[in-house]
Amino acid sequence: xxxxxKKHLQVYFERGSQxxxxxxxxxxxxxxxxxxxxxxxGPRELVDTVVETKLCLPDAAxxxxxxxxxxxxxxxxxxxxxxxxLYDKEKLDGVRVYLDMEKAKNYPHLYQWYLRLDQVKxxxxxxxxxxxxxxxxxxxxxxxxxxxxxxxxxxxxPSCGEAHPASxxxxxxxxxxxxxxxxxxxx
Amino acid sequence: xxxxxKKHLQVYFERGSQxxxxxxxxxxxxxxxxxxxxxxxGPRELVDTVVETKLCLPDAAxxxxxxxxxxxxxxxxxxxxxxxxLYDKEKLDGVRVYLDMEKAKNYPHLYQWYLRLDQVKxxxxxxxxxxxxxxxxxxxxxxxxxxxxxxxxxxxxPSCGEAHPASxxxxxxxxxxxxxxxxxxxx
Numbered sequence: 001x002x003x004x005x006k007k008h009l010q011v012y013f014e015r016g017s018q019x020x021x022x023x024x025x026x027x028x029x030x031x032x033x034x035x036x037x038x039x040x041x042g043p044r045e046l047v048d049t050v051v052e053t054k055l056c057l058p059d060a061a062x063x064x065x066x067x068x069x070x071x072x073x074x075x076x077x078x079x080x081x082x083x084x085x086l087y088d089k090e091k092l093d094g095v096r097v098y099l100d101m102e103k104a105k106n107y108p109h110l111y112q113w114y115l116r117l118d119q120v121k122x123x124x125x126x127x128x129x130x131x132x133x134x135x136x137x138x139x140x141x142x143x144x145x146x147x148x149x150x151x152x153x154x155x156x157x158p159s160c161g162e163a164h165p166a167s168x169x170x171x172x173x174x175x176x177x178x179x180x181x182x183x184x185x186x187x
Numbered sequence: 188x189x190x191x192x193k194k195h196l197q198v199y200f201e202r203g204s205q206x207x208x209x210x211x212x213x214x215x216x217x218x219x220x221x222x223x224x225x226x227x228x229g230p231r232e233l234v235d236t237v238v239e240t241k242l243c244l245p246d247a248a249x250x251x252x253x254x255x256x257x258x259x260x261x262x263x264x265x266x267x268x269x270x271x272x273l274y275d276k277e278k279l280d281g282v283r284v285y286l287d288m289e290k291a292k293n294y295p296h297l298y299q300w301y302l303r304l305d306q307v308k309x310x311x312x313x314x315x316x317x318x319x320x321x322x323x324x325x326x327x328x329x330x331x332x333x334x335x336x337x338x339x340x341x342x343x344x345p346s347c348g349e350a351h352p353a354s355x356x357x358x359x360x361x362x363x364x365x366x367x368x369x370x371x372x373x374x
Binding site: 024026058062066069070071073076077079082093096140143161163174185 | 206207208211213214217237241242243244245246247249253255256257258259260262263264266267268269270272280281283285286287288289301302303327328329330331332333338340341343348349350351352355359360361366367368369370371372
């Protein structure tokens with residue numbers, strides 16, 4: 001197997017670098033990870049994914065599968081774990097691939113980079129990822145259970161006049177003081 | 188302006204349909220929305236985005252800007268509001284464009300679809316979106332404040348052996364019972 005996947009995956013390294021802005025170590029690991037998950041799951045009619053970190057890995061899934069953040073076929077769990085599940089949307093069985101820290105120990109720069117133990121050069125981490133390919137992963141077969149996606153009622157917020165899910169209450173999340181990220185600049 | 192944006196944006200309608208899987212009404216509105224935000228903000232060296240819904244709109248941002256979910260330049264707020272902010276990553280000033288429900292009233296199928304008041308045909312909604320272009324939006328200038336992205340310590344979960352943010356405590360979110368989405372199938 002060694003050396004055989006890089007060539008097969010070249011198109012994704014290029015597409016991924018363009019989409020993500022650069023080839024980060026996380027994206028590179030992610031491309032090998034999605035590829036392995038796809039191989040184990042085999043052909044299925046409809047495949048969804050759950051990604052267990054917000055960092056880098058979602059972009060590997062978005063360029064290699066029909067699942068995107070905006071179409072809802074990719075669910076992101078903000079667990080900070082470098083793992084993902086590809087699963088059959090109908091049958092709900094799937095495969096979960098994860099970065100195996102015991103195996104990662106064989107790649108000292110990668111190991112130190114991932115655990116933030118020491119400053120390491122990105123090129124050295126990338127070089128080890130390319131050498132490792134699938135050798136840093138383990139996987140398990142899983143059955144997936146996610147909460148149903150409900151499309152509830154929509155309300156108009158009496159404060160800002162914008163539409164929001166009625167389940168939030170009368171006010172939208174921002175006007176209700178639940179969260180915020182901007183101040184309006186009045187000119 | 189009427190009719191002039193569709194042609195200019197044709198490449199994004201095609202790329203968006205491919206990335207998202209199909210041209211949904213939300214994606215189509217999103218393409219006009221990102222385009223308007225880019226026009227108002229004008230050229231900046233580095234532009235980040237905050238999207239206020241998980242549905243469809245993030246994909247418009249991902250295909251039209253360098254911001255993706257996995258590279259962290261796109262932040263998604265799960266507010267269920269059809270709005271987004273493009274902002275200068277250095278200066279933190281930006282423009283927030285939102286779906287203006289008062290203006291949307293001029294497009295009855297779109298209005299009914301968005302507020303889920305009645306069953307409407309997707310083609311009729313899409314037809315009104317293409318007619319409306321920017322006529323359903325309002326915008327405001329904003330100053331953005333997001334919490335800093337901290338890269339904290341990483342721990343190994345003593346239960347599953349996988350790495351996770353140390354800030355979660357000893358156990359990872361799944362082993363600690365905070366969240367879950369799968370059962371392992373033992374063969």
